[in-house]
Amino acid sequence: MSASLKTLMKDGLWDNNVVFAQMIALCPAAAVTTSGTNGLGMGMATTAVLVVANILVALIRNVVSEQVRIPVFVVLIATLVTVVDMALNAWLHELYKVLGLFIALIVVNCAILGRAEAFASKNSVGASAVDGLAMGLGFTFALTLIGLIREFLGSGTLFAQAPQLLGESFAFLEVQVHAHGGALLMILPPGAFAVLGFLMAGKRALDNKLAARQNTAPKERDSVPSPLA
Amino acid sequence: MDFEKVKAHPLYQPLLLGVTALLASVSLAWASSATKSAIEAAEARDLRDSLAQVLPAGFADNDLLADTGEINVGAEKPLRVYRARKGQEIKGVVFKVIGKGYGGEIVILMAVDTAGSVLGVRILKHTETPGLGDKIDIAKDDWVQRFNGKALDASNRARWAVKKDGGDFDQFAGATITPRAVVQAVKGGLETFAAHKAALSGETP
Numbered sequence: 001m002s003a004s005l006k007t008l009m010k011d012g013l014w015d016n017n018v019v020f021a022q023m024i025a026l027c028p029a030a031a032v033t034t035s036g037t038n039g040l041g042m043g044m045a046t047t048a049v050l051v052v053a054n055i056l057v058a059l060i061r062n063v064v065s066e067q068v069r070i071p072v073f074v075v076l077i078a079t080l081v082t083v084v085d086m087a088l089n090a091w092l093h094e095l096y097k098v099l100g101l102f103i104a105l106i107v108v109n110c111a112i113l114g115r116a117e118a119f120a121s122k123n124s125v126g127a128s129a130v131d132g133l134a135m136g137l138g139f140t141f142a143l144t145l146i147g148l149i150r151e152f153l154g155s156g157t158l159f160a161q162a163p164q165l166l167g168e169s170f171a172f173l174e175v176q177v178h179a180h181g182g183a184l185l186m187i188l189p190p191g192a193f194a195v196l197g198f199l200m201a202g203k204r205a206l207d208n209k210l211a212a213r214q215n216t217a218p219k220e221r222d223s224v225p226s227p228l229a
Numbered sequence: 230m231d232f233e234k235v236k237a238h239p240l241y242q243p244l245l246l247g248v249t250a251l252l253a254s255v256s257l258a259w260a261s262s263a264t265k266s267a268i269e270a271a272e273a274r275d276l277r278d279s280l281a282q283v284l285p286a287g288f289a290d291n292d293l294l295a296d297t298g299e300i301n302v303g304a305e306k307p308l309r310v311y312r313a314r315k316g317q318e319i320k321g322v323v324f325k326v327i328g329k330g331y332g333g334e335i336v337i338l339m340a341v342d343t344a345g346s347v348l349g350v351r352i353l354k355h356t357e358t359p360g361l362g363d364k365i366d367i368a369k370d371d372w373v374q375r376f377n378g379k380a381l382d383a384s385n386r387a388r389w390a391v392k393k394d395g396g397d398f399d400q401f402a403g404a405t406i407t408p409r410a411v412v413q414a415v416k417g418g419l420e421t422f423a424a425h426k427a428a429l430s431g432e433t434p
Contacts, residue, residue, distance in 0.1 A: 065236040065245060072249045079253040083260040090267035093274075161368075184361065184403060 005130060012134025018111045019142035019196070020203045025111035029143055030192035032102060036159045039147030042102040043140025046109060047133065049084065053077050053112050054132035057120035064121070073116045081107045098165050111139060142199075149195050152177060154186035280311055280323055282367075283340040283349035289313035293323060300428045302421050310429055313340070321348055322422070322429050328414030331406040332356040335365070337414050339376075341422050343430045346380040350415055355407075362407030372399065372408070381419040389416040 016022060019029050028046070033039045056076060064072050085103045088096040096103075106112065115135055120128040151157055159173040166173070185191050235241055273294060280293045293311040302308045311323040321342040328335035335355040340348035350373045352365050364370035375398060381389060390396025391409050400408045422429055 062232075063245070065241055067237075068242045068246055071246060075249050075253050079256055082257060086260050086264040086268065090264035090271065093271035096271075097275075187361075188358065 004127070008127065008130050009134045009137075012131065012136075012138040013141060014138070017138040017142060017203075018114075018135055019139060019146075020200055022111075022114070023200075024114055025109050025139065026196070028102070028105050028109055029139075029146060030189060030196065032105070033143055033147040033150055033192060033195075034154070034187050035151040035157070035161070036144050036148035037162045037165050038102075039143035039145070040140065040159075040162075041099050041165050042105070043136070043143045045099050045102045046106055046111070046139055047136025049077075049081055049106050049109075050112055050115060050136040050139075051129055051132035052084075053080055054115055054120040054128040055125055056080065057116040058123060058125040058128035061121045069121060070113075070117070073113055073121075077112050077116065078107050095165075111135065146192065146195050146199065149199075150186045150191050152182075154182045154184060154191060156182045279338050279351055279353060280340075283323055283338055283351050284313055284321070285348060288315070288348065289320065290315055300425060302425050302428075308421070308429075312430075319343065319430055324418065324429075325353070326414045326418040326421075328410035330355060330357050330410045331362055331404070332358060335407070335410055335414065337411060337418075339415055339418050341419065344380070345382075345419065345423060345426070346378055347376045347415065347419070350376040350411075352411070357407045358404065361401065361404040364401050364404070365407055365411050372401075373411070375399070376415055381416060381423070 012018075014021075018025050025046075028042055032042045053076070057073060060072075060076075081103065085100070088099065088103065115132060119131045123131070148158055151160065156176065156178040158175040158177060162173040163171045183191075186195070277294055291312070291314040293313060296312045296314065298310050298312065299307040300310055308324055312319050313321045313323065321340055323338060323340040326337045326339060328337055333356045335357070336353040337350060338353050339350045342348055351367060352373065355363070355365065357363050357365065364372050367373055379397075387395060388397045389412060391398050391400040391405060391412055393400050393405055394409065396412065398408060398412050
């Protein structure tokens with residue numbers, strides 16, 4: 001189990017990263033990453049939903065038939081996200097005011113349906129939970145990184161408004177790097193695509209270099225863009 | 230009988246979908262009823278906070294949420310006003326106006342005293358461009374404070390515009406549509422107040 005645990009984590013965080021390798025869920029990745037804090041918030045909310053959705057799908061995987069699995073998973077995930085949305089709004093209202101925007105976007109996040117279909121419907125509950133966590137952390141890593149780069153180039157800050165998301169004890173994260181504004185373009189949608197493109201190219205170059213050093217061919221991943229994206 | 234065969238049976242599919250939909254509906258209905266009162270309480274708390282923000286400290290001593298009226302101002306929907314009282318006397322009213330921004334509607338809460346001067350303006354909801362138009366938000370910039378104490382009369386009508394249009398209010402670098410929308414909406418709110426002053430700042434008949 002420990003070896004497969006390691007594989008699952010490595011897969012989610014790097015080799016098969018939702019954004020950089022699978023290239024799905026690019027809509028939220030581009031839309032909310034105007035700052036590192038936003039990316040982190042979206043990532044954490046998505047991770048929570050991914051873990052629970054993977055567990056639920058793994059639980060019912062033996063009852064669900066091949067023919068109608070997709071609508072069943074879609075209804076399940078949409079219901080789950082809506083319940084989480086209402087519960088946060090009711091009992092964690094301050095957090096909801098920050099994360100509320102992201103939660104509604106999770107319903108249309110195809111990474112969740114993607115993991116349900118590709119992993120949780122074929123694996124045990126435990127493995128699915130780990131896979132959800134790993135994929136979620138990989139997604140959080142990607143979004144936070146994109147957000148930080150765009151924020152740095154576009155408005156000259158890092159983790160602006162982090163205390164609003166994480167509480168006052170995280171105020172130290174908020175850094176004003178330089179004061180003279182920055183390239184506004186990076187905050188606007190084109191900036192998201194530019195940063196995403198450079199990061200994907202960078203990851204690929206790094207992977208190729210590592211593979212060349214080990215003198216083995218780079219592992220072919222199923223990185224064909226999904227029509228769901 | 231083999232369960233795999235049952236699963237492949239044509240009748241199993243609609244049955245499974247039906248059960249899924251039923252369970253989803255039941256859990257949604259349950260969650261909705263379990264959270265309804267807590268959500269309403271939280272939203273009332275939010276509104277009370279916003280109401281307190283557009284009024285100067287100590288301006289009113291009543292519960293504005295409990296002191297509302299629906300006034301017909303000739304729009305599709307009557308305007309909901311919250312009355313600020315000191316003692317028993319009405320000192321000002323708070324109401325919402327909508328601006329047409331760059332990214333959609335901007336929901337603005339504004340307070341006006343009985344003489345027709347702006348007491349305070351806050352943006353409740355907007356979808357303006359981050360880094361450009363979102364300076365109307367008090368969390369990002371103190372721009373909305375510039376409305377405080379301003380009144381609208383025949384002599385300064387033309388000054389109620391952004392500087393680019395020959396008015397008194399700054400636009401933002403790279404964003405004119407957003408501040409223009411807010412200025413127009415607040416100006417419209419003051420016009421509504423002037424036209425229906427008796428009804429707005431009086432007791433509901």
